[in-house]
Amino acid sequence: DIQMTQSPSSLSAFIGDSVTITCRATQRVYNYLAWFQQKPGKAPKSLIFAISNLHSGVPSRFSGGGSGTDFTLTIYGLQPEDAATYYCQQYHKYPITFGQGTRLEI
Amino acid sequence: EVQLLESGGGLVQPGGSLRLSCAASGFTFNNYDMSWVRLAPGKGLEWVSVITSDGGKRYNADSLEGRFTISRDNSRNTLYLQMNSLRAEDTAIYYCAKTLVGLVTFDYWGQGTLVTVSS
Numbered sequence: 001d002i003q004m005t006q007s008p009s010s011l012s013a014f015i016g017d018s019v020t021i022t023c024r025a026t027q028r029v030y031n032y033l034a035w036f037q038q039k040p041g042k043a044p045k046s047l048i049f050a051i052s053n054l055h056s057g058v059p060s061r062f063s064g065g066g067s068g069t070d071f072t073l074t075i076y077g078l079q080p081e082d083a084a085t086y087y088c089q090q091y092h093k094y095p096i097t098f099g100q101g102t103r104l105e106i
Numbered sequence: 107e108v109q110l111l112e113s114g115g116g117l118v119q120p121g122g123s124l125r126l127s128c129a130a131s132g133f134t135f136n137n138y139d140m141s142w143v144r145l146a147p148g149k150g151l152e153w154v155s156v157i158t159s160d161g162g163k164r165y166n167a168d169s170l171e172g173r174f175t176i177s178r179d180n181s182r183n184t185l186y187l188q189m190n191s192l193r194a195e196d197t198a199i200y201y202c203a204k205t206l207v208g209l210v211t212f213d214y215w216g217q218g219t220l221v222t223v224s225s
Contacts, residue, residue: 001168034211036151043201043215044143044151055213087151091210095167096141096153 002027002090006099013106018076021102023088025069032092035064035073038101039084047086048073080106108132108214110202115219122192122223128185128202128216136160136180139205141212142187144198154200155187156210192223 003026013019023033035048046055048064051071061076075082083106088099114126128140142154155166155176164176175188185202199220203212 032209032211036212038145038151043217044203044212046211046213046215049206049209049211049213085150089151089153089211094165094210096156096210098151098153101150 001095002029002093002097004088004090004097004099006086006088006102008102009100010103010105013078013104015078015080015106017078018074019078019104021073021086021088021104023066023071023073023099025071025090028068029090029092032090033064033066033071034089034091035062036087036089036098037082037084038087044087075104078106082106108204110204110214110216112200112202112216112219115200115221117222117224118192119225120193120223123188123190124192124221126187126189126200126202126219126221128187130183130185130202130204133204135178135183138207139210140176140178140185141203141205141210142174142176142185142200143203143212143215144200145218146195146198149198152198156205157185189221192221194223197221197223 036044038044052064063074085101111129141156157176173191177186199218201218202216204214
């Protein structure tokens, strides 16, 4: 199975800051890498697919990058509503796997 | 507008069974693979199962040990998850999710249904 490891597990930042979350896979996943946001008591929200493609309606302050086994999610100009847990996901091979999550406190 | 509405969750004893449903609307259901993902208390998202658009192929997480079966009724625009031999560790919110065409990643999610396995 492909293991996905996110870092940090949690972080705290201020409104207006930029933050980067990293996601490392145990083998190459090519461009089959997605990011999701989940707030307590809410359904996950899809942010990014294929490393860097934003889903419709996702603010442009969210940006994805990376290649091979190492990927990033960067949020520019943090807003209060960005407080959430963020997950990466690989969909290159079954079983589909998620990272353990990164909790972002604003 | 895409809508996914799960139902069927509840309290069940260990060893029991439950069937979840997900009613879909706002898109052509039979054009898309569909999936179930769960969130256990204090844990992260865990992929459970996926079924192809025509129902011809299914893939499950290995950890389920064959206890869960995904299915769909394209005439009713509904996705199902039959869960048998339930264990305490299956306690979670179960989400249905619509996939992108040809890819097992997700664009839309339901609001989730809570399954609690406890005596």
